[in-house]
Amino acid sequence: MIRIENEKLVVLINRFGAELKSIVNKENGIEYIWPGTEGTFKKSAPNLFPFIGNIVTGTIDYPLGKDERVILPMTKHGFARDVDFEILEITEDTAKFQLRPNAYTEERYPYNFSLIVEYILVEDKVYHNYYVKNNGVIEMYYHIGGHTAFYCNYNGDKNFENYYIEFQEQECDLYMIDAKNNSFLSSEIQKYRLPEKFMLSKEKFLKDALVFEGLENNTVNLKHTESSHGVEFTFAELDTLAVWTSVDSSEFICLEPWAGITDFTENCNRVEEKKHIQKLNSNEQKKHTQIIRVY
Template sequence: MELIAIGNEQVRVTISPLGAEMQSIVTSDGQSWLWDGDEAFWNGRSPVLFPVVGKSPHDHISLDGQSYPMSQHGFARRSDFALVESGEDFCRFELKASQSSRTIYPFDFTLSLEHRVVRRAVVVTAEVHNSGHHPMPFGIGFHPAFVWPLPGSEGQAHRVVLDNGGSPELIRLSGGLVNPAPLPSPFVDGALTLDGQLFAADAMLFPDGAGAGLRYGTAEKAIHFTWENLPNLALWSKPGAPFVCLEPWHGTAAEVGGSDDLAERPYAEVLGPGATGRYGFKVELIG
């Protein structure tokens, strides 16, 4: 599929209509900051997660007592979006409910994704609109993967430092579902030094307390990553993989032994008829 390129004299970004997924972030010096999707590790780059985040029990959800198949992280990331507006430094894609989507998620919706380059930053904004006549439960999240180490920072320790200086409780996944038992925070005074073994037990989830921003990288080279209307944070990689995902979410996987009802999932969002929800993140490149 033909990629859409946007940018300015400092940063260039490409986006694919498949999933409206960002494919690259390249600065004017030729350095690439976004993971390249090498299938040897993980072929994603920056997918949007909708209408669920994470796994569902037996890969099914229930809505009003009826069961529907639902794959991990939902169907938006594997759907073709329509380009509805673009300019030199921005583009906006839309995914609307279809006959096919209604067989697994019986709601009328529009999911729009805008990418915009502002100086040395990329701003990604999602809007979910309920165009139907019934309350619409869903989860939404972002899954951007950044190179680890960052360009020119090989051999240097990389840290994640929360803007709020907090030490949020950690929870883990079991079989892809949330084990709600809290674990001690790996953050000390808001800081965590990354190590591949942190991800030996899959993603690290912080349902509360991570705030709305962090700095990832080294003292000289970093990303200031902030997010809007997304209360949950996950960090994920694979042991030995040269990327780390910074994932702000509104909604998580279902809990182990919990309900398969989508509206009852932790932090599920519910929009009333005609309502619109707005969510997003910003990637500011430093150094």
């Protein structure tokens, strides 16, 4: 486990998946990240690349230039969460990891890519940066996103219903899980009025995640009804926000900002037709950022 820290935070990261495993605030001693040691969700904050969610056919059809295509298998949430990353740099308050093509990824993804996952501590904030680069000569398609499970256990209170997400009160689009096939989204978009206090309950997630789009404000807070402690969560270049928890007794809520979206029941497997697909030209790089402030 890689440890970085500054005057306010101690952070642990696993080289496997370049996964954030712990954020402890030195002033209050609170652990803000779900350890993944209990319940059905055995991870803490997997990095999702090169695709988000379930793949409707289990395969993806990629263009490889003029009149050439290839179909390859792809697993849920991609492969980045399931492989070791190369360590590029470790300092007292910074950790940087890289994933490049290897025999495992080449059986699943045809592009010459690099994915850098970087964690930088600045006072009480963790900057969680993704740098995706196309090192090849053909256009490259991808999704990327986070899946951070925040521990709902402030002051020893594990009552999930005492926690809430603070949004800017607004109207947004809400994608629901397809009632006939709960592995994928329904293409029907609902207009949803987000309250300022979105109270948490397991019942809200009986059909899996809630997927919000069109948020005017890219900062939300996770709070407790009777505590001054919480998490301020900001996401940039990640336009869709999914909220999820398991329906067992685990005490966490996942805040998942995505540049991309899971498949719809009606999806075909052509990569360029996927909703919110990201595209990079040869030698082009794009940065996506999450910022976690704990208090």
